[in-house]
Amino acid sequence: MLHKVLLSTDVTLVCCQHALSTEKEEIMGLLIGEVHKDNSLVSIVSSVILRRLDKKPDRVEISEEQLVQATLRAEELAAEVGRPLRVVGWYHSHPHITVWPSHVDLATQSMYQRMDSSFVGLIFAVFLKDQTTKAPQIQITCFQSINEGSNQSRREIELEITNTTDSLILHNFQILAKLPEILKEEEDEAYRIEAGQGDVMDILNKQHNTAVRTIAIGHIVEKISRPMLEALVARNELNAFRLKALKKQHQELMNKLETMSCSV
Incomplete structure (x- = not known):
């Protein structure tokens, strides 16, 4: 069972920048990384920014072709750095609303988990304000879905932001530039x-x-x-x-x- 996720600083930057690109609709992307220790630990080292098919304030859709392309990109990156990298998760934004996943998010996450039990979801809640200081705030959560009969609930996964490895710094900045x-x-x-x-x-x-x-x-x-x-x-x-x-x-x-x- 997955217990912890390591998220590189450069991927955090890319996801935050992507999430802040619009405050009217949600955005979405995929996460590339490596699964360790009998599926209990996942390290996320890169990402794929996806082009939205439909812009909606409460959900986002992508094509199957984009999923295939992301998988192929993960394989290419794995060959470049010599590590068993693959698509290990997805991220999307919650502009102006709580960081917690909606029932649509939980259903999407559950679908991914049926294909890969280690698959994780990240949500970046942006355009928020601290209630005390009124300063801009970004909240991040990492979760998986739990199926309880006909109902679904979230299971929070411990998230730690770590330094990016030297071999992937240039690659991640190229993603940001795109x-x-x-x-x-x-x-x-x-x-x-x-x-x-x-x-x-x-x-x-x-x-x-x-x-x-x-x-x-x-x-x-x-x-x-x-x-x-x-x-x-x-x-x-x-x-x-x-x-x-x-x-x-x-x-x-x-x-x-x-x-x-x-x-x-």
Whole structure:
């Protein structure tokens, strides 16, 4: 039985950024990792951002093709890093509502568990405020479903956020960088669907749909792409500063070692 889940910091960042990309609909993705210790421990080391088929405030749908593609991506990543990685879970967001899974979430989780008993679900509750400080807050829960006759309930799984391994840092940041592109693809698909439903000669309807798409893409650039770029630039500068400090420390240690060798 699964008792604990280890979630890497970079995957946490990707999931949070994805969840914060919209406060009107839920988002969803899959989690890639490794199962340890007789299925009692799962480590999550990467993720797959899924493009939504339908945008709804209380649920999200994906295609079977996307599930297959995620499985193939897990196999490719496993071959790259030399570890038995596979799809081990899913995540989605709860904008403006409690972090606890709904009956729809529990049913979805139960379906996945029938295929894999170690499969886990993560929920990122975003756009919340601390009742005391009124500061923005993000809550995360990790759960599995328990079937009790015709009823379903949740079983909370212990969740620990851990450092990302060096071999996967670049891979996870590449996933994060693809988020704006995936969101734009969703808007393009919604635009094509709306355009196909209206009269070809309905100029006002076409202009309205074009304006909605333009506003949505502007939102992606303003609220996601630009802040993400600024954060990555700041992180790169911090890493450069740390590298410089480490090189200086290394040189000081080498000088001490050389002095000790000469004295001997």
